Amino acid sequence: MNKTIITVVGKDTVGIIAKVCTYLAESGINILDISQTIVSGYFNMMMIVDMSKTAKEFNTVADDLETLGKDIGVVIKCQREEIFDSMHRL
Amino acid sequence: MINLYEVVETNEMIEKENLDVRTITLGISLLDCIDSDLNKLCDNIYNKIYDTAKDLVKTGDQIAREFGIPIVNKRISVTPISLIGGAACKSPEDFAKIAATLDKVAKAVGVNFIGGYSALVSKGMTDSDKMLIESIPLALSTTDVVCSSINVGSTKTGINMDAVRLMGTIVKKTAEATKEKDSLGCAKLVIFCNAPDDNPFMAGAFHGVTEADKIINVGVSGPGVVKTALEKVRGENFEVLCETIKKTAFKVTRVGQLVAQEASKRLGVPFGIIDLSLAPTPAIGDSVADILHEIGVEHAGAPGTTAALALLNDQVKKGGVMASSYVGGLSGAFIPVSEDQGMIDAVEAGALTLEKLEAMTCVCSVGLDMIAIPGDTKDTTIAGIIADEMAIGMINQKTTAVRLIPVIGKGVGETVEFGGLLGYAPIMPVNKFSCDEFVNRGGRIPAPVHSFKN
Numbered sequence: 001m002n003k004t005i006i007t008v009v010g011k012d013t014v015g016i017i018a019k020v021c022t023y024l025a026e027s028g029i030n031i032l033d034i035s036q037t038i039v040s041g042y043f044n045m046m047m048i049v050d051m052s053k054t055a056k057e058f059n060t061v062a063d064d065l066e067t068l069g070k071d072i073g074v075v076i077k078c079q080r081e082e083i084f085d086s087m088h089r090l
Numbered sequence: 091m092i093n094l095y096e097v098v099e100t101n102e103m104i105e106k107e108n109l110d111v112r113t114i115t116l117g118i119s120l121l122d123c124i125d126s127d128l129n130k131l132c133d134n135i136y137n138k139i140y141d142t143a144k145d146l147v148k149t150g151d152q153i154a155r156e157f158g159i160p161i162v163n164k165r166i167s168v169t170p171i172s173l174i175g176g177a178a179c180k181s182p183e184d185f186a187k188i189a190a191t192l193d194k195v196a197k198a199v200g201v202n203f204i205g206g207y208s209a210l211v212s213k214g215m216t217d218s219d220k221m222l223i224e225s226i227p228l229a230l231s232t233t234d235v236v237c238s239s240i241n242v243g244s245t246k247t248g249i250n251m252d253a254v255r256l257m258g259t260i261v262k263k264t265a266e267a268t269k270e271k272d273s274l275g276c277a278k279l280v281i282f283c284n285a286p287d288d289n290p291f292m293a294g295a296f297h298g299v300t301e302a303d304k305i306i307n308v309g310v311s312g313p314g315v316v317k318t319a320l321e322k323v324r325g326e327n328f329e330v331l332c333e334t335i336k337k338t339a340f341k342v343t344r345v346g347q348l349v350a351q352e353a354s355k356r357l358g359v360p361f362g363i364i365d366l367s368l369a370p371t372p373a374i375g376d377s378v379a380d381i382l383h384e385i386g387v388e389h390a391g392a393p394g395t396t397a398a399l400a401l402l403n404d405q406v407k408k409g410g411v412m413a414s415s416y417v418g419g420l421s422g423a424f425i426p427v428s429e430d431q432g433m434i435d436a437v438e439a440g441a442l443t444l445e446k447l448e449a450m451t452c453v454c455s456v457g458l459d460m461i462a463i464p465g466d467t468k469d470t471t472i473a474g475i476i477a478d479e480m481a482i483g484m485i486n487q488k489t490t491a492v493r494l495i496p497v498i499g500k501g502v503g504e505t506v507e508f509g510g511l512l513g514y515a516p517i518m519p520v521n522k523f524s525c526d527e528f529v530n531r532g533g534r535i536p537a538p539v540h541s542f543k544n
Contacts, residue, residue: 007097035094046094058156077101079158081092082352086344088096 002052003032003081006065010074012043020047020076023068027061028054043074048081104159107314108376109342111349112369113163114150115205115290117297117305117362118142120169128178132191135174139166139195139204142304142359147200149356153349161349162371162511166196167295167307168206176218182225189229189236196235203278205295207238210285213247213534223253226260230275231267237293243283243480245487248537254480255529257281258473262496265465269498272506276495277428277460281476283483283490288363289419294456294491305362306354307419310346311369312338314376316406320384331385332405339366339409347414365419366410367455368402370430372513378402378423379432390425390433390450391442399423400453420489422455428508428515429460437516444475444518452482457491462506462515465498472496474525477535485538 008016017034024031029049036045054061062078069076103109123134147164154161168174171188179185189207196204207229209219226238240257243249261276268275280294287298290307297305319338323330346364354361370378379390385398403423411417425447427433436442444461451457457479463472476492483490497506500517507514 005092005097007101033091037094044094044098046097048091059152062155077158080156082348083157083159083345084092084097084100086348087100087341088092 001050004049004051004058005079005081005084006047006049007077007079008043008045008069008074010043010069010072012038012041013072016043016072016074017045019068019072020065023064024049027056029061101158103312103315107312107318108371108373109312109315109345110160110162111308111346112311113165113290113309114146114161114349114353115165115167115295115307115309116143116146116357116359117167117288117301117307119297119301119303120174121299124174124177126177128184128187131175131178132188135188135191136195139168140198143199143201145357149353153352153356157349159345159349163203164201165290165292165295166199166201166204167290167297168192168204169297169299170206170208170210172209172216172219172222173299175222176216179218179221182221182228185222185225186228186232189225189233192236193233201235203235203237203292205237205239205292206297207236208240208296210241211250211253212241212244213250215250215253223256223260226279227263227267227275230264230278237278237295239280239282239285239294239296241282241285242476243484245284245484245541246537249283249477249480249484249535251477251529251535252532254477255473255532257476258469258471258529261472261494262469265496265498272500272508273465273495273497274508277493277508277512279493281492283480284488286419286489290365291367291369291420293493301362302360304359306350306357306359307362307365308346308350308353309365309367309369309419310342311367312342313368313370313378313381315342316368317375317377317381317384320381328401332401335402335405336409339406340413343410343413361416363416363418364410364414366407366414366417366421367419368406368423370424370426371511372429372431374431377430377432378425379430379436383432389439389441390436391446395446396449396453399425399450403454420455424456424459425450425454426460427518428462428513429511430513434513434515437518444520448478448482451479451490452486455489457493459491459493460495460512460515461493462495462497462517463520464501464517465496466501467496467520470524470526470529471520473529475520477529481535
């Protein structure tokens, strides 16, 4: 398992999840968990995904998602799960 | 499993509060490069550093990318050059040639500083130590990224006052040699007492002789994160204050530990230590002085500042120690003037003096750091300031350091601009009374009685 956290932050609009999920499906990246919330009109989403089956490099996926985010008008970040585990779990 | 709020908290620390890993420093032993032929020695040094560090910057950048955490600096520290050049160098100019080699290879591998143009002379100076020290003005004025440090005292040995006196002159000569750049050379020169062998922070990093052939040391940072956490507990008592700092320091340090282990694995170099330091930068919101303000003093330097700094320093260590498997280096809050906007503001407001800074160094790392003083300050006065700071380190069994910049051609009331991470600084007044007869005595100050522990 090669877990990565994808976060999407920005103004809420139609189809954000659909577009991100479509990209992930096309890239062979499996979604393990999704949670989202709206804080004062701002869309906050987090996905935990497994990147062990994709043929794409981490940097390619991160770049593609960043570009996709710009198209939709949101900020999309890709980070390996360990940074959050380190900080928040003993 | 990690939840959304934890992810948001981490990313806000990075995006809004300047959380970063300040430096990955690769320590490299040069002991196996020693040769009596200077050209051969320089070739050996170049090749060993290049081969060891060629992937450092690339690896650091990739880790930063994958974890989404900035790794601001990638650096190299090497064995003190006075030991490496002893057999080959017959003059200060020969030593400067080694400095040029270090500069060249550091630029070739893309690091922003290389430390270790150093001599350890806490008890006495060999001929090669003395030559290296005498070469510092030339070495620092003809290179860009080489950093120099001289250890002139320790709790076990006392203070080498001959070296202190000499360093007063060398600081001044380095300022003269780099006067076109506002005496920038002095920003790359540190004088230590109790210098650690594994410090990843510049300008004082060197790879001690007690270290392995190669080692990864990481310096974490995060003053902005601590400040933001403290904003949420305004008006609470000291218990709450201290617990908040500890918890925040723990989180910050865990990120450093992760990055250090990852870098170690990818580069195939053992992990050394995490340096638990609050290292400010001139960026707004990345200031140790702002934390002191948040703790409750109007400006750094106001009464209460030393106590506030003492508790801050201690809680950062208490939180950080559990977050890392090995802690070392300097590990404490840094209080440089030019690199911390809050400190600069405090000086300009008249709240912070050289004397108060000296008192603050009794309770935190590291010392009188990045302080601009008038260019006409006498060599002996600089030596006297160094001696005072070394005495604090020697008696308190801690590391202390001096990085003063006598800015040639400028006086009190003027400002000096170093640029980048080094920031800018108002020139601070220095006590005008003489210490000539004191520093000119020669010899050593004996080790203090509490160093005899056997």
